[in-house]
Amino acid sequence: MALLADLVQNTLDGIALGSTYALLALGFTLIFGVLRRANLAYGPAIMFGAYAATWASLNFQAGLLVLAVVAVSATVFAGAYVERLCFAPHRKGAAAAAMVASFALWMQLEELAMLAMPRHLYPFPALYEGGPLSLGPFSLRVEALAMLLAAIAVCLFLWKLLYATRFGIAVRAVIDDPRAAGLAGIDVPRIFMLVFALASAIGGIAGFLVAASQEQVTPMLGMWSTLKGMLAMMLGGLGSLPGAVLGGLALGLLEAHAHWFLGPQLRDFAAYLLLFALLALRPPWMNTRSAS
Amino acid sequence: MLSLLAFPATGQRVSAEMNCTFTGTDFVYDCVIRLTPATPGVQISVGADMPSMPMAHNIRPVKAKPGKRPGEYHATLDLDMTGEWAVKLRLSGALRDLLVLHYEFTESGTAPRK
Amino acid sequence: MDEYALGVLTNIGLFSFVALSAYLLLLAGELSFGQQAFFGVGAYGAGIATAMLGLSLPLAILIAMLLGALAAALVGLPTLRLRGLYFAMATLAAAEMFRILFELLHWQVLVEGEPVGPDGTQGFRGIRWIFERGVEAEGFLAMVWTLLAAVLLLFFLVERSKLGATIRALGEDPALVGALGIDVDRFKLGIAAAAGALAALGGALFAHHNTYIEPRNFDIMLGVHSLAYALIGGLGTALGPLLGVVFDLGFLEASRVLQEYRMIVFGGLVALLLAWRPRGMLDERVVHWLKARFS
Numbered sequence: 183m184a185l186l187a188d189l190v191q192n193t194l195d196g197i198a199l200g201s202t203y204a205l206l207a208l209g210f211t212l213i214f215g216v217l218r219r220a221n222l223a224y225g226p227a228i229m230f231g232a233y234a235a236t237w238a239s240l241n242f243q244a245g246l247l248v249l250a251v252v253a254v255s256a257t258v259f260a261g262a263y264v265e266r267l268c269f270a271p272h273r274k275g276a277a278a279a280a281m282v283a284s285f286a287l288w289m290q291l292e293e294l295a296m297l298a299m300p301r302h303l304y305p306f307p308a309l310y311e312g313g314p315l316s317l318g319p320f321s322l323r324v325e326a327l328a329m330l331l332a333a334i335a336v337c338l339f340l341w342k343l344l345y346a347t348r349f350g351i352a353v354r355a356v357i358d359d360p361r362a363a364g365l366a367g368i369d370v371p372r373i374f375m376l377v378f379a380l381a382s383a384i385g386g387i388a389g390f391l392v393a394a395s396q397e398q399v400t401p402m403l404g405m406w407s408t409l410k411g412m413l414a415m416m417l418g419g420l421g422s423l424p425g426a427v428l429g430g431l432a433l434g435l436l437e438a439h440a441h442w443f444l445g446p447q448l449r450d451f452a453a454y455l456l457l458f459a460l461l462a463l464r465p466p467w468m469n470t471r472s473a474s
Numbered sequence: 475m476l477s478l479l480a481f482p483a484t485g486q487r488v489s490a491e492m493n494c495t496f497t498g499t500d501f502v503y504d505c506v507i508r509l510t511p512a513t514p515g516v517q518i519s520v521g522a523d524m525p526s527m528p529m530a531h532n533i534r535p536v537k538a539k540p541g542k543r544p545g546e547y548h549a550t551l552d553l554d555m556t557g558e559w560a561v562k563l564r565l566s567g568a569l570r571d572l573l574v575l576h577y578e579f580t581e582s583g584t585a586p587r588k
Numbered sequence: 589m590d591e592y593a594l595g596v597l598t599n600i601g602l603f604s605f606v607a608l609s610a611y612l613l614l615l616a617g618e619l620s621f622g623q624q625a626f627f628g629v630g631a632y633g634a635g636i637a638t639a640m641l642g643l644s645l646p647l648a649i650l651i652a653m654l655l656g657a658l659a660a661a662l663v664g665l666p667t668l669r670l671r672g673l674y675f676a677m678a679t680l681a682a683a684e685m686f687r688i689l690f691e692l693l694h695w696q697v698l699v700e701g702e703p704v705g706p707d708g709t710q711g712f713r714g715i716r717w718i719f720e721r722g723v724e725a726e727g728f729l730a731m732v733w734t735l736l737a738a739v740l741l742l743f744f745l746v747e748r749s750k751l752g753a754t755i756r757a758l759g760e761d762p763a764l765v766g767a768l769g770i771d772v773d774r775f776k777l778g779i780a781a782a783a784g785a786l787a788a789l790g791g792a793l794f795a796h797h798n799t800y801i802e803p804r805n806f807d808i809m810l811g812v813h814s815l816a817y818a819l820i821g822g823l824g825t826a827l828g829p830l831l832g833v834v835f836d837l838g839f840l841e842a843s844r845v846l847q848e849y850r851m852i853v854f855g856g857l858v859a860l861l862l863a864w865r866p867r868g869m870l871d872e873r874v875v876h877w878l879k880a881r882f883s
Contacts, residue, residue: 220673268859278614286862290855300501420674450684454681457678462670521595572799
């Protein structure tokens with residue numbers, strides 16, 4: 183009976199964690215779907231945004247809403263910088279060069295953030311001051327609920343955007359076949375830029391929520407976001423938006439259960455093993471898009 | 475430099491301990507190093523890098539100055555940031571060795587990593 | 589030469605091995621984020637061999653290379669059919685699994701009354717073979733660079749041979765290579781094993797240079813850096829990765845004047861450089877041009 187209770191609690195925690203991963207994966211997938219490239223500077227751009235918000239919080243005692251706006255704007259700004267420098271110049275071929283360039287900017291963004299704020303840990307205002315909710319014997323943190331709601335909201339928003347607007351049609355056309363889209367009169371470079379900004383904004387939301395629910399920011403946020411986002415994206419099938427969400431949730435659930443039963447190191451090991459095994463066995467859903 | 479081709483006392487192991495205080499300037503630390511056993515004629519060069527990113531964050535090695543007591547040395551370390559650093563003590567002269575010690579550097583001082 | 593400059597030159601040599609490892613795979617058309625795992629396998633293997641089993645350094649290096657090749661084959665076998673980002677992520681996952689295994693490795697023996705050996709996240713201290721034999725810093729530097737020179741010579745010979753042409757063809761057009769009657773799978777596995785052995789060689793030397801290794805030394809940072817060195821230096825010649833390492837470590841050290849803004853300047857330079865030359869400084873075109881001018 184205790185085992186069942188553990189499983190349920192872990193599942194609740196896992197869904198919460200998975201929502202964050204889903205947001206990160208959505209951002210990665212948008213960029214990958216449209217550009218066919220992995221953006222290694224995505225996590226650091228998020229960290230840049232979170233650090234910008236932290237700076238605003240420390241210097242101006244800004245409210246949570248302002249901080250969220252700052253985080254999102256800063257992430258979008260950093261994302262635009264990365265797009266211009268790493269992906270715009272490498273339109274055709276040279277995928278490896280684009281990726282390594284994004285890695286160089288990863289270093290750069292991380293260093294910029296750490297120069298501005300060199301301490302290893304900074305406090306961030308709490309998203310919610312109260313304690314966790316109790317659902318019978320189980321507890322659910324309000325921050326986790328917020329994360330889940332945010333993920334659902336973003337999904338719905340993206341759904342609407344991609345399927346009920348002209349912009350969305352253009353984006354889907356570019357995802358399907360950039361050349362054909364270009365021939366049909368769509369301004370493909372502009373779509374790239376806008377999708378990048380959209381992905382960065384989603385990342386900024388994720389970063390803000392993570393900072394606010396953990397009530398702190400550390401320099402590890404950049405690497406962590408990149409790693410988890412890419413893992414979740416690949417688990418769900420490269421290039422698929424619903425896959426990104428499912429991959430994120432799956433990763434969260436796996437981690438929550440593995441952490442409880444096996445400890446933190448084996449938890450990470452389990453996630454990597456799962457990804458490696460899936461890639462080696464290549465189930466049908468993983469071949470959604472060719473990867474350069 | 476060639477004069478430092480002293481033969482190491484093979485088989486003799488030394489250990490070292492370090493205590494640092496934060497000088498108030500970011501992120502400069504005054505450190506005292508103690509060698510056990512206190513062997514005379516040893517020069518120490520102190521370097522440090524961050525275990526998680528040794529390429530991006532490391533400091534140029536500084537020569538430690540001998541202190542008042544045998545086996546005691548002083549060095550001033552100028553670090554990029556707080557956090558955990560792997561301090562590398564390169565011994566030369568009467569003893570040749572490389573000791574690596576992990577310390578957590580904070581605003582108040584240092585504590586050995588545990 | 590001052591101790592510090594010796595250290596920098598030695599590090600350049602050491603990291604060239606793992607950069608060349610990534611380069612070899614790039615030639616064969618594969619992006620690997622995971623060569624640091626084999627660097628680590630070589631480091632731990634050689635460290636265990638000398639500090640715990642009392643073997644000599646040359647023997648330890650050979651054992652390390654063998655272990656590196658085996659580990660690489662272990663990773664390479666299930667991932668033979670993967671390409672592009674799929675392959676890259678698989679190597680990343682595998683490398684992280686190796687790193688976690690290092691974190692879980694606890695094995696110590698008593699040497700002169702002191703426990704010596706890998707102690708999980710606390711690392712592996714006391715790899716003092718070169719200090720116990722009185723090998724000077726210059727001597728070790730010479731050893732590293734002699735081995736590196738031998739490896740480079742091997743690369744040059746291979747580049748001129750049919751083997752080299754096949755490797756590059758694999759990178760350009762794998763179907764063509766298959767059509768020529770070569771078992772592509774076996775060939776790729778061989779390349780992967782060679783790259784693993786190469787990285788392990790560097791790792792073995794690294795362990796003895798530092799006397800102390802820990803799992804964090806072999807994380808993703810090292811992997812992506814190696815790939816970056818190979819790509820920035822240029823894919824036209826084995827000197828490319830070397831150039832990449834010199835550019836990073838040399839620039840890093842030389843620009844202590846810039847001190848705080850090092851990474852920012854360097855990161856920006858790399859992105860700009862790649863925008864200008866996507867296949868690195870010494871890419872195939874430059875190498876062809878140089879060869880034409882000097883022959």
